[in-house]
Structure formats: structure tokens, C-alpha cells
Amino acid sequence: MSDDIVFVSDGNEAFEAHLDRLRMHYTVRLKAWGKKSKITLDDARLAIIAVNLASSENISALRTLMKTVPTDVSTVFLVNRKNRSETIQAGALGAKLMLERTVDPDQLIANVVRLLATSNIVTKKHEIAEAGTGRMSDMMDEITRVIRSGERLSSARVNECADGVIETVTTCGVDTMLEAIRKHHSFTYRHSMIVTTFATALGVMYNLRQDDINRLTVGALLHDVGKHVISPKILDKPGDLTESEASIMRRHPVDGAALLKVSGDFDQEVIDIARSHHELLDGSGYPDGLQGMEVPDIVRVVTVVDIFAALIEARSYKNSLSAEKAYEKLEAFGRKLDTDIVRAFRPVALSSENDSLISRLKMKFAA
DSSP: OOOOEEEOOOSSSOOOHHHHHHHHTEEEEEEETTTTOOOTTEEEEEEEEOTTOOOOHHHHHHHHHHHHHSSTOOOEEEEEEOHHHHHHHOOOOOOOEETTOOOOHHHHHHHHHHHHHHHHHHHHHHHHHHHHHHHHHHHHHHHHHHHTTTTOOOOHHHHHHHHHHHHHHHHHHHEEEEEEHTTTOOOHHHHHHHHHHHHHHHHTTTTOHHHHHHHHHHHHHHHTTGGGGOOHHTOOOOSSOOHHHHHHHHHHHHHHHHHHHSSOSSOOOHHHHHHHTTTTTTTSSSOOOOGGGSHHHHHHHHHHHHHHHHHOBBBBBBBOHHHHHHHHHHHHHHGGOOHHOOOOHHHHHOOTTTHHHHHHHHHHHHH
């Protein structure tokens, strides 16, 4: 079982009172800092570091150590606050909080309680996001099974999954969802889940009604439904596709729309998304070469999100782009895409985990 707190000390000062106070509430392990010590922080919920930051050797070792710290582990550095160099070094090392080295034990415990409470919230978000991602993956497994067995796809089941996606994105935020999604093994599933997550958030940015957000989420979930009949050898192939394989891939919009239409109970807007999400406003897209107003608004939204998602995804044959670079490429499409939608997407694409966006998501979901 992991410790609540790991206290790393170089022994230059006594922290017995602080340790005694912390141990009244938490399990605490004291780790001695030394040249030959092999300290890790991945077995803690919070780390308190009291190490001399005037030593370049210590700073170099701490820099290596901090690279291994999980994102949900808070780090508190005890420093001489009057020494500007120490505070700068602690900040550069990734300190979540800096306290005076002579901090009162009661003040230390108060800050620890606050940080661990925040950490619990973050951990809970990750758990919810992973569960939500699992439900999306299960839904896609079901879609593949149903389609390949010749059965009709149930809109009720997909709508139920979409409701869960909306609630999960609302609770966790886009960044936490993306972190969970990127752990998934299937490129195809990952892409659809990323598109769905972004589309849901963007729907809120447009202040859509709840049923419209649901339609957009369902459409995003199913935008690549035609790929479920394509062999994984083609879908997950590392490197370029042959001309024949590319031709098969380019059929997925038509195949997807046909699969949804034969099911008989999907909204036309959802079918439009499946068929037309690769259309561009200048007529250079496929499969129908639609132009301008021929491309429905809801399709335009998914097209923007679909392109952005592909740019930020890593594949065996390409590296992922940063959100900033991907958004620049999105803007470079110009009037091939709906520029109003591209602009509206900016805060979701570049600042997906900011408080204002999450607040808006929560308000919209509760409405």
C-alpha cells in the first residue's frame, strides 16, 4: 500500500515536530536524500522535499527525480523564501507549493490537508474519465459486433452512451478525458472518442439545447461507423496505404450512412454526419463534393473537430502535433472550413481544462 506522504530530507535540519504532526493524520515515510540514494515518489500521494537547493548537484538530481513524478502527486518544497534563487529553482522543478523551511507544523498540516483534498478530486476525475472511456469503447465493440453480424444498430443504446459522454465531459473536462482516451490500444477507437469529446464541448460553446448536444455527440460517436466493416489490418496499418486500401478507406462515409439508414431510427442529422464529415466547403471534399450551404451546420462542426483530432493524435507513422500547431493548421484550411466554427473551437482546442469552460459545461448539462 502506498504512503500518503513521502518526506524527503537531506538531514540538514530537524523536522521531528513536523513528522510527528503529520503522522497523527497520515502514513508518512521519511526518505534520506544523499548522493547514492535511489528515491522515487511514485508511491506517494504527496511529497514534501526539504533539500538544499544551493547545490547544483542536488538540483540536477531533483530535476531527474521530478520527471518521474505522476501528475496526480503534489510536491511541496520547503525553502528559504527570502532566497530568491531557491524559490526560482523550486518553481522550475515543478513545486506545487513552496513553504518556508521554518514553517510551523500546524501551518504545514493545514496546507497538506488542502493539497490532498485537491489531489483526491483530481484522482476522482481520472477514475470517472477512465470509466467513461471504457463505456465508449464497449459501445464501439458492440457496434462492430452488431454490424458484422448483420443486425440493426439500436439508436437507444447509442443515445444512452452519448448521455454518459456528455456527463463525463461535464464532470472531468476535456484534458482529463483525453488523458484517459490516449491509453486506449485502438487507433480507430481513440480517434472516435477524441472527436466525440471535443464535439460535446464545442456543442456547449454554441449554447445548443440538450437534445442538440445529444445529437452532435451521437453523430460524433458514429461519424466513422463505416470503418467498423474495414479490416483492422487496413485501419491500423503502419505507414502509407496502397491505392486499393485507400479506396476502401474512402468508402467509409457512404458505407456508414447506409448502415445507419438501414437501422431505421437514427436522426437524419446523424446520418448526414456519417456521410459528409469529409466534405469541404469549396467542393474539394468527398464523397459527394458538396459545396457551401449544401454542407449542414452540424456536419461542419464534426469536420472541424475531426481534422483537429487527427492532427493531435500520434500514430505509428506520424508524431502528434501540439494543440497550438494543430490549431494553426486548422486555420490554414481557410474557407474550406466554416471559419466561424473554427474560431468558436479555439477555446476548447487550446484551453480545454480552464475553469470557465468546465463551469459552462456543468451549467449546460444541468439545464
